[in-house]
Structures are given as structure tokens and as C-alpha cells.
Amino acid sequence: MKVNEAEFTDDLFEEAGQQFKEKKKSGRPSSSFWRDSWIRLRKNNGAFIGLILIIAMILLAIFGPMMNSYGFDDQDLTRANLPPKVPVLENIPFLGMNGVDIRGMDQYEAKGVTDYYWFGTDELGRDLWTRIWQGTRISLYIAFLAATLDLIIGVAYGSISAYYGGRVDNVMQRIIEVLMGVPNLIVVILLILVLKPGIVSITLAMVITGWVNMARIVRGQVLKLKGQEFVLASRTLGAKDQRLIWGHLIPNSLGPIIITTMFTIPTAIFTEAFLSFIGLGLQPPIASLGTIVNDGFKMLRIYPHMLLFSSVIISLIMISFNLLGDGLRDSFDPKMKK
Amino acid sequence: MEKILTVEDVHISFDTYDGEVKAVRGVSFDLYKGETLAIVGESGSGKSVMSKSIMGLVPKPSGKIVNGKIMYKNRDITKLSSKEYRGIRGADISIVFQDPMTSLNPTMTIGHQIMEGIMVHQKLPRKEAEEKAIELLHLVGIPNPEQRVKQYPHQFSGGMQQRVIIAMSLACNPEILIADEPTTALDVTVQAQVLELLKEIQLKMGTSIIFITHDLGVVANIADRVAVMYAGKIVEIGKTEEVFYNTQHPYTKGLLAAMPDLNTGQDELQTIPGSPPNLLYPPVGDAFAERNEHALKIDFLHDPPMFKVSDTHYAATWLLHEKAVGKAKEIDEKIKVKKQSKTVGVQKSVRQEKLLEVKGLKQHFPDSRQSVIKAVDGLTFDIFKGETFGLVGESGCGKSTTGRTLIRLYDATDGEILFKGVDIRQQNNLNKEVQMIFQDPYSSLNPRWTVADIIAEGMDIHGLYKTKQERMEKVYELLRTVGLLEEHANRYPHEFSGGQRQRIGIARALAVEPKFIIADEPISALDVSIQAQITNLLRKLQREKGLTYLFIAHDLSMVKYISDRVGVMYRGKLVEVAESDELYANPLHPYTKSLLSAIPVPDPNIEKTRKRVHKTEWDMSASDYQLREVVEGHWVACTEAEFMQYKQAAQKEMLFV
Structure with a gap:
């Protein structure tokens, strides 16, 4: 940078006579942690879309089956394998919502059906719209069950084990190792010896083993955190165990906790689908997204609609949970604050 | 040139x-x-x-x-x-990094790590490279290089690891280091050795050093x-x-x-x-x-x-x-x-009341293999009301452990700690009377809490306010006391610099109005200009609130500056306790001498002429090895025979004066 020497007048070499002051930044209104987090979450487009999708799917899972008069297990072979047909949308040919199958035949006309089946019907003539939302209920139930177990048993178990350490930790970790050592499938099979296969045995199987991963991750986090100086500082101030765990240790483990939950949910949904597939899960005629996908994939070439809608829904559930999880992790972290 | x-x-x-x-x-x-x-x-x-x-x-x-x-x-x-x-x-051009622990690969023998560079750059066969590696280890002053070359990094101490890294960086005779x-x-005594090594190598090899x-x-x-x-x-x-x-x-x-x-x-x-x-x-x-x-x-x-x-x-x-x-x-x-x-x-505090008495304090930690680590092994000292007691020593000598035991983060294995004449295990509100300031301003504040919540934590725990209004008022007052602004209350720790964070840590400790503060290396993680700010703040608070400090540090010049009396720790024991001026003017224990001679002074002329004391090992196993008072207020760990020597020397000096 060239500066013209002539610009340097004598008075520039006077003392500016400043006193040092902390620079004032504009003050920020006080707001609670949760409020802050909510504001940050709302600014995150992806997470917000995820949240809206989840809410929409929950609403559809609740009200979807009531939106037409078909029951999820009403069989009628005269209306089997119908492609989807939706009023209004049927007039737009490329959407494929006009009841015409892939061979170009209007199945509704051929079978003389006058009703509308929005997602079509399956090989037994059951309405897929009703069945898919019925199945979504199961999947969402499994998702929330998995999340709750993770968050309650997993977090509590992990943090207690790590926080108290020593013998407590030793015993609790051996228990976890035993649980990890027995494959999930065996647990379910053993349960079926006592109970009938179905949602109850799946739930119980998850209660027994579903939270183990989370417990291990939380334990690792807490072990790392409990030696940190802010925890020691709190102890020197006289904080009790509860305050240390809930105020310091768990809030600072939130990132990994949320990520683990978001990994557990899809795994749980798939576990349910897998169990249903091998016949240990839900029994017909009860529908879940897993069983519908399994039914649909057998006739993928001829009736793609059976697989299409159920797999789109299952993917949407996964994607929106992942988006929301990402957003939640960021919004709970004050470092993301601008 | x-x-x-x-x-x-x-x-x-x-x-x-x-x-x-x-x-x-x-x-x-x-x-x-x-x-x-x-x-x-x-x-x-x-x-x-x-x-x-x-x-x-x-x-x-x-x-x-x-x-x-x-x-x-x-x-x-x-x-x-x-x-x-x-x-x-x-x-x-080669480089030596700050932390020897992370610059060496823990799964390779140090011989291989040194040879790597030699084999790549000088294309020497394996055999010759190994000889060169041994030669280099010899050059940087590692004893028994023939055996050491086959060892792994964890088998070396920090200073030795840094020597190995210097050997690595010298492997191909670089022009610039x-x-x-x-x-x-590194600790000061090790630092002095490494600096000397660098100077020696420069003389021998003519390397330019940045x-x-x-x-x-x-x-x-x-x-x-x-x-x-x-x-x-x-x-x-x-x-x-x-x-x-x-x-x-x-x-x-x-x-x-x-x-x-x-x-x-x-x-x-x-x-x-x-x-x-x-x-x-x-x-x-x-x-x-x-x-x-x-x-x-x-x-x-x-x-x-x-x-x-x-x-x-x-x-x-x-x-x-x-x-x-x-x-x-x-x-x-x-x-x-x-x-x-x-x-x-500033007038020195007058010693009257004993605030804290430590008698034969021992703190042992169980090791994985049935053995115990004697972190603190028989400490006895008193701290008087209103004074600053400095505790110095190298890393691992047990000075931080002592501080933590005094505030009951650990329960003492053996010995007695009396605060105001009462055993700390029987004190109900010890956490209000004694507080601690921590070393690392980056990990000592909960990143998810606002500054107001962090400072008010002690008040929350002990219920020291009646209304929310009162709580905020107190937080604002504390912020002003430590030189921060009221508006900082709603921010999160990551928005502050290291020095400001340390101020927040001090405000948190002050919130419960303690009498005694243990400052565990409160300034060693800060920059020089910030260190002075924090030190001045600590002294100001001491004057205004009549606080008593235990100041733990490895920086001897800062300890001398802030402390009234200083205790020197070595391997879990106190080797010398004296008034700070006396200790620095007339150190008796060889360890204190070597520590003092190792501190670099920011004055090139003094540095050029200074002699270092190199003795690093003492026989402390003698049965009559204990703290003895040589001159009034000046205690040294020594044997009976040494004690007589010290005593005579002291008397001689008295005569001269």
C-alpha cells in the first residue's frame, strides 16, 4: 500500500488519547435454552421439512384408514390387483392414477369396479391406502418405541454406569455384554415359545436388547466428560449427583445421543419388517410397511404399485427422521448460535 | 552472513x-x-x-x-x-512440533521412525540407516542408543521423546530446522536440557533454526x-x-x-x-x-x-x-x-491465624496391577489467613492432586486436613468456604450453559437468593467485579477469549463468597499479556475481599511474584518451604536449585552467563529424611547430617550480615 507522505500532517502524530474499553456488542435478550434451540431449529430448512413430514405422516397414519370405507382386512377377490385410481388426478394420464395397468388395460373397466382405490389393491383385493397407513402406524409405533427405549433406558443405564464407575460399572457392563452376546433373533424365538408372534413379542424383544448400543455410547461420553474441569467445578460448588448428570453430563452428550437415536429408528423399523418376513413378526392379516413391501416385491414386474407406495412411505419416514435428527443435534448446540 | x-x-x-x-x-x-x-x-x-x-x-x-x-x-x-x-x-527443511506425545507414532519403534526419513531421502540400505539412527540418538543425548532404538515411544519420558523427535528431524542434515x-x-528442567541440546547441535552442524x-x-x-x-x-x-x-x-x-x-x-x-x-x-x-x-x-x-x-x-x-x-x-x-x-x-500479609492445616497428607491411587501410585506422599504444611501460598513442582509431582484433595474432589488416603481448626470431612459448608479456579479455560465452563447460569450455579446449589431478580443482580455484580460487562451474562462460553473465560471461572468461584481459593494453574494456559491481567485481578480480589490463596503453578517467576510463601514439591513430597523472597534468594535443596536455575529469564545478558544446575536425582530414601526448619520459616527436606551443614552455612551468613 502506497501512502502519500504529504498526507501525514503534524496533528496526525498527536496522541489519540483513547482509553481502552471493552467493545460493546449489541446485547442479546435473555432467552432460555429451549427457546434458543427452537429458533435455531426453525431456521434449519431441512430439519423443518423433516418435522413437517413426520407430523403429516403421523396425521395420515391416524386418520388415513378412516378416509374411506374399506377395512384393512376386507378381502374381495373380484377387485384384486387393481392399480391406483384417484378422482381428478385420473384425468392426467402420465401420473398413472387412472386405473390403467402397465399393459395399458384399464383394470377397473375390465373388472367392472366403479369405486376408487387411491393406492390400488393387493392380490386379495384389500385396499392398499388403508393397509399402508395401518402399516405406517406399526412402523411409527416401532420407531417411537425404539426412540423411547433408547432415550430412557439407554441413556439412564449408560450414564449411571459411567458416572458411578468402579464396581457398579463393572457389573452393569457385564450385563450388557451378555445381552449383546445373544442374537436378537434368538431372543424373539425364545419369546415366541411363551407368547404368540406379533407386536407384543417384538416390543418385548426390543425392550430387552434395543437400548444396548445407546447405553454404550452414553457411557463413553460420560466417561470422557466426567473428568472435565467444568464437572469438577460443579462438584467443588457442592453439586449433587442428579445435578451433575442432568445439568452437565447428559446435555453435553446430546449430539451422540440424537445421532444414535436416529440410527436406531430405521434399524428398528427394518427389524420389524425382517421379522414379519420370516414369519416371526406380525401375522396376517395385520399390515405393516414391512409385510406390504414383502407382498409387493413378489409381483413387482406386473403390479409395481404394490411396492411403490409402501417403499416411498418407508423411505420418507427414514429421510425425515434423519433430517430432523441432524437439525436437532445442531439446534441443541449453542456453538451454532450466531 | x-x-x-x-x-x-x-x-x-x-x-x-x-x-x-x-x-x-x-x-x-x-x-x-x-x-x-x-x-x-x-x-x-x-x-x-x-x-x-x-x-x-x-x-x-x-x-x-x-x-x-x-x-x-x-x-x-x-x-x-x-x-x-x-x-x-x-x-x-524439517520441523519439530510442540507435543512429543502426538508427534510420534505409538505403534512403531523409534528406530523405524528415524530410519524412515533416512531411507527415503538418502537412499541408504537398511543396515546403514539403522547405524545412522543409533548415531543420531547418541547425538541427542539418549543413553544406550543401541537398545533404545528398538523401543516404542511410550517407553520414553516426555523430554526423551522430544529428543527423539529432534533426532528424527536431524536425520538428513537439514539446513533449516x-x-x-x-x-x-515440557517441564522447566527438561526445557533447559532441550534448549541446550538445540544449541549444541547448531554448533556442530551449522543448522539454521526458526x-x-x-x-x-x-x-x-x-x-x-x-x-x-x-x-x-x-x-x-x-x-x-x-x-x-x-x-x-x-x-x-x-x-x-x-x-x-x-x-x-x-x-x-x-x-x-x-x-x-x-x-x-x-x-x-x-x-x-x-x-x-x-x-x-x-x-x-x-x-x-x-x-x-x-x-x-x-x-x-x-x-x-x-x-x-x-x-x-x-x-x-x-x-x-x-x-x-x-x-x-504492597505490604506483606501478617501471619496470625492458621486457616488451613495439612498434616501428613497422603493420596494414593490404585494402579491396574495391584500396586498403588503415591501421588501425594506425606505432606505437612499450614496456610495462614490472608496469605498466598504457592505450590510449585514439575508435572506429575502431585501438586494438582493436593489441591483437589483439599477441596475433597478426592478423599485423602491418610492424614489430616483441618480448615479453621475443623476436619474438612466434618465441614458441612466446605463448598461455600473453599473454592477452586481451574487451569483450562476451555474445558472449565459448560459449553451448553449461558454465562449467567454458570456463574450462578453455586448460588443455585446453596440457595443464596430469594428471587430471580436478586440472582441476576448478583451475577451482574460479579461480572463487574471480574472486569466483564453485564451484557455478557446471556452469552455462551465459546463466544469469549481465553482470558475472558478465566474471568468467568473466577466469578463462579466468587459467587459463593469463599474464604479460601485454590487456584490450580489458573494462568498457564493463557497468553503472556493476558496472564498479567488475570494475576492482577487475583491480587485485587485478595486485597478487596481478604481472600487466602493456594496458588498451584509450574511457572516459578509467576509464583514468586504472587506468593507470600512457596512450597516446592517433588514426587509427592514437599522438599522446601520458605517465604518466597527467601526461597529465591537462598534455595537450599538441590532440587529447588536446579528448578530455579532452569527458568529462562527474559533478559539476554543474564541468560548468556547463567550456569545451570544439572543434578536431577536425589536420594530421598534415608530414614531420617524429613522437613526440618533451618532458619525461621525456612524448611528443607534433608537428613540429619545435611541439616547440620545447612544450619552452619546459615549461621555463617548471619555473622557476615
Whole structure:
């Protein structure tokens, strides 16, 4: 940078006579942690879309089956394998919502059906719209069950084990190792010896083993955190165990906790689908997204609609949970604050 | 002298989420053959980035050299491809990093790690490479190199590891050795050894060393020339004597004034207010102007060029402009007057009441293999009301453990701790009476809490307020006490600098109105100019609130400055306790002597003539080895025979006086 020497007048070499002051930044209104987090979450487009999708799917899972008069297990072979047909949308040919199958035949006309089946019907003539939302209920139930177990048993178990350490930790970790050592499938099979296969045995199987991963991750986090100086500082101030765990240790483990939950949910949904597939899960005629996908994939070439809608829904559930999880992790972290 | 490296107007920027950070903003210097150039600066001044750019190690893609040349052997090495760079790294220019623990691969024997470079660059066969490795280990002073070469890094102590790394970096006889804070992670006695080793090697091999550090004492010890960096620029460069004795830039002056040397009395330390600028938005004009009390108007408008002081000495300050000559003298006068007016001796506390008594304290931790680690092994000392008791020693000597045991973070294995005459295990409100300030300002505050919640935690626990209003009032008052602003209350810790965080930590400790504060290395993680601020704050609080401190540190000059009495710890035992002046003037125990001789003093002339005491081992196993009072208030751990010697020497001295 060239500066013209002539610009340097004598008075520039006077003392500016400043006193040092902390620079004032504009003050920020006080707001609670949760409020802050909510504001940050709302600014995150992806997470917000995820949240809206989840809410929409929950609403559809609740009200979807009531939106037409078909029951999820009403069989009628005269209306089997119908492609989807939706009023209004049927007039737009490329959407494929006009009841015409892939061979170009209007199945509704051929079978003389006058009703509308929005997602079509399956090989037994059951309405897929009703069945898919019925199945979504199961999947969402499994998702929330998995999340709750993770968050309650997993977090509590992990943090207690790590926080108290020593013998407590030793015993609790051996228990976890035993649980990890027995494959999930065996647990379910053993349960079926006592109970009938179905949602109850799946739930119980998850209660027994579903939270183990989370417990291990939380334990690792807490072990790392409990030696940190802010925890020691709190102890020197006289904080009790509860305050240390809930105020310091768990809030600072939130990132990994949320990520683990978001990994557990899809795994749980798939576990349910897998169990249903091998016949240990839900029994017909009860529908879940897993069983519908399994039914649909057998006739993928001829009736793609059976697989299409159920797999789109299952993917949407996964994607929106992942988006929301990402957003939640960021919004709970004050470092993301601008 | 022959120039071997020329750095010309280098600019380095980092692309971050928030924008472009201009870490280095136009640095130029030459490096001559066989010299040691020290680059000093606070954290964030760009000194590390600068040196890494010479090695082509600026992290990509976020960092890039925007402008400038680095000429080495008639080539601009910033333009080299990564393949060409590999030929230079290790062979011509090599680097020693700060932390020896992380710079060695834990799964390779050190022999292999040293041989790697030799085999790549010098294409020697394995056998010869191994011989060379042994030779190098011998050169850096590692005993039994033939056996040690087959060992893994964890089998070496920190200082030995750093020697191994130096051996590695010397493997291919580099012309330039870049040492990036090589002694910061080491204890003072080990630091002295490593510095001596570097000097020796330079004599033998004629290597040029670029030595990066924040410690002016180390600079005085090792450097031929010094470059002072501030906010990405060199503000002053010159021969070590010139920079120390004919200081030109106000920042350099501030830094030198902020360090207590062993001769500083008890007057307040000079500080540089504020903290370094954010290089996302580099200030217009002289970057230091806003922290400079005597800044000129022009400092806020134009960037000062490098003014020549002598052939070798340059400084970037407008005070050297021909029109400012008169003003510069005036300002010097003002500073001198101010310094004198501050030199009002603070009276030493009078020892009356014992606040804390420690008797035979032992703290043992079970090891994995049935054995115990004796972290603290039989400590006995008293702390009087209103005094500052300094506890010094090297890492691992048990000084932090002692502090933590005193506040019951650990339960003592054996021994008695009396606070106000009552055993601390029977005290109900010990946590209100005794508080602690922690070392690392980055991990001592919960990142998810606001500053208000952090400070108020103690009040929350003990229910020290009635309404929310009252709680906030108290938080505001504490913030003002420690020199922060009310509006800081709603922010989160990551928005603050290290010094400000330490202030928050102090406010948290003060919130419960304690009588006794244990300060566990409260300033060792801070920059020099900030250290002085925090030290002054601690002293101010002591005066105003009548606090008693236990000040734990490894920095002896700071301990001497702040403490009334000092205890020296070695391997879990106290080896010497005395008033701080007495201890520094007349150390008796050989360990204290070696510690004191190892502290580098920020004064090149003293450093050149100083002799180091090298004894590092003592026989402490004698059955009658215990603390004995030689002169009143001066206790030394010794045997009966040694005690008589000390006593005689002391009496002789008395006679002379």
C-alpha cells in the first residue's frame, strides 16, 4: 500500500488519547435454552421439512384408514390387483392414477369396479391406502418405541454406569455384554415359545436388547466428560449427583445421543419388517410397511404399485427422521448460535 | 552472513464458514546460515501458520498462500508441486512440533521412525540407516542408543521423546530446522536440557533454526535474532539484544513489561488491556492501536511501514516516523512516571491465624496391577489467613492432586486436613468456604450453559437468593467485579477469549463468597499479556475481599511474584518451604536449585552467563529424611547430617550480615 507522505500532517502524530474499553456488542435478550434451540431449529430448512413430514405422516397414519370405507382386512377377490385410481388426478394420464395397468388395460373397466382405490389393491383385493397407513402406524409405533427405549433406558443405564464407575460399572457392563452376546433373533424365538408372534413379542424383544448400543455410547461420553474441569467445578460448588448428570453430563452428550437415536429408528423399523418376513413378526392379516413391501416385491414386474407406495412411505419416514435428527443435534448446540 | 531463506510479503488466508480469516498479512524476513531466529507472538498471531507455510503444511483446501514468495535455493517454494515438496521436507527443511506425545507414532519403534526419513531421502540400505539412527540418538543425548532404538515411544519420558523427535528431524542434515513451540509441553528442567541440546547441535552442524515460542525467557536464552508477530504481521525484528534493550514497538514493550522476572517486586504487573483483534475483520491501521493507551491518531488510519532503527533492527510503528520523534520521547516519559507511581510496595500479609492445616497428607491411587501410585506422599504444611501460598513442582509431582484433595474432589488416603481448626470431612459448608479456579479455560465452563447460569450455579446449589431478580443482580455484580460487562451474562462460553473465560471461572468461584481459593494453574494456559491481567485481578480480589490463596503453578517467576510463601514439591513430597523472597534468594535443596536455575529469564545478558544446575536425582530414601526448619520459616527436606551443614552455612551468613 502506497501512502502519500504529504498526507501525514503534524496533528496526525498527536496522541489519540483513547482509553481502552471493552467493545460493546449489541446485547442479546435473555432467552432460555429451549427457546434458543427452537429458533435455531426453525431456521434449519431441512430439519423443518423433516418435522413437517413426520407430523403429516403421523396425521395420515391416524386418520388415513378412516378416509374411506374399506377395512384393512376386507378381502374381495373380484377387485384384486387393481392399480391406483384417484378422482381428478385420473384425468392426467402420465401420473398413472387412472386405473390403467402397465399393459395399458384399464383394470377397473375390465373388472367392472366403479369405486376408487387411491393406492390400488393387493392380490386379495384389500385396499392398499388403508393397509399402508395401518402399516405406517406399526412402523411409527416401532420407531417411537425404539426412540423411547433408547432415550430412557439407554441413556439412564449408560450414564449411571459411567458416572458411578468402579464396581457398579463393572457389573452393569457385564450385563450388557451378555445381552449383546445373544442374537436378537434368538431372543424373539425364545419369546415366541411363551407368547404368540406379533407386536407384543417384538416390543418385548426390543425392550430387552434395543437400548444396548445407546447405553454404550452414553457411557463413553460420560466417561470422557466426567473428568472435565467444568464437572469438577460443579462438584467443588457442592453439586449433587442428579445435578451433575442432568445439568452437565447428559446435555453435553446430546449430539451422540440424537445421532444414535436416529440410527436406531430405521434399524428398528427394518427389524420389524425382517421379522414379519420370516414369519416371526406380525401375522396376517395385520399390515405393516414391512409385510406390504414383502407382498409387493413378489409381483413387482406386473403390479409395481404394490411396492411403490409402501417403499416411498418407508423411505420418507427414514429421510425425515434423519433430517430432523441432524437439525436437532445442531439446534441443541449453542456453538451454532450466531 | 549467507542468506539461506527469504520470505517476502507472504499473505496467508483461511476460508472459514464466517468468511476469510487473514492469518498472516504480509510477513517478510530473511534467515541466515547458522543463526537462530525466534518468532514470538500470542496465540492467533500467525506465527505457527507462518512457519508451517515454509514446510508447505498450510492445511488445504481451507488455507492458501494468497500472495508472496518464499525463496529457498533460488526457487520460490510456494509454487512447488506436492511431489517436489516431499523432496525438501525432512531433507532440507524439517520441523519439530510442540507435543512429543502426538508427534510420534505409538505403534512403531523409534528406530523405524528415524530410519524412515533416512531411507527415503538418502537412499541408504537398511543396515546403514539403522547405524545412522543409533548415531543420531547418541547425538541427542539418549543413553544406550543401541537398545533404545528398538523401543516404542511410550517407553520414553516426555523430554526423551522430544529428543527423539529432534533426532528424527536431524536425520538428513537439514539446513533449516523449524521448532514450533518445542518446549512448551515440557517441564522447566527438561526445557533447559532441550534448549541446550538445540544449541549444541547448531554448533556442530551449522543448522539454521526458526524457533517459534510465546515465552520471552526462552527467546532470551536461545535466539540470535527475534521477530515479534502481532495480528499476522511482524511488528519488530532485530538482534535479540536490540529487541530486548532498545525496544521500539509499544506491543513488544508491553509484552516485556507484562512478564514478572525473578527480581520484580510486589508491585502491580503492567498489562496490555483487551485481547488480540479478530482476523476475520483485521483493523485498519496499526492492529495494536486499539490496545495501546498512547496510540497516535495516525495509527488508526494508516498501516505503519517497517522503520529502520539500525542495520539489523526494524520496527513497524509510527513512533519512529521523523515527525513523531518528540512525541515518542514524551510517551516514554509518561510510561516511566506511571511505572514509578505504581511502585508502591504492597505490604506483606501478617501471619496470625492458621486457616488451613495439612498434616501428613497422603493420596494414593490404585494402579491396574495391584500396586498403588503415591501421588501425594506425606505432606505437612499450614496456610495462614490472608496469605498466598504457592505450590510449585514439575508435572506429575502431585501438586494438582493436593489441591483437589483439599477441596475433597478426592478423599485423602491418610492424614489430616483441618480448615479453621475443623476436619474438612466434618465441614458441612466446605463448598461455600473453599473454592477452586481451574487451569483450562476451555474445558472449565459448560459449553451448553449461558454465562449467567454458570456463574450462578453455586448460588443455585446453596440457595443464596430469594428471587430471580436478586440472582441476576448478583451475577451482574460479579461480572463487574471480574472486569466483564453485564451484557455478557446471556452469552455462551465459546463466544469469549481465553482470558475472558478465566474471568468467568473466577466469578463462579466468587459467587459463593469463599474464604479460601485454590487456584490450580489458573494462568498457564493463557497468553503472556493476558496472564498479567488475570494475576492482577487475583491480587485485587485478595486485597478487596481478604481472600487466602493456594496458588498451584509450574511457572516459578509467576509464583514468586504472587506468593507470600512457596512450597516446592517433588514426587509427592514437599522438599522446601520458605517465604518466597527467601526461597529465591537462598534455595537450599538441590532440587529447588536446579528448578530455579532452569527458568529462562527474559533478559539476554543474564541468560548468556547463567550456569545451570544439572543434578536431577536425589536420594530421598534415608530414614531420617524429613522437613526440618533451618532458619525461621525456612524448611528443607534433608537428613540429619545435611541439616547440620545447612544450619552452619546459615549461621555463617548471619555473622557476615
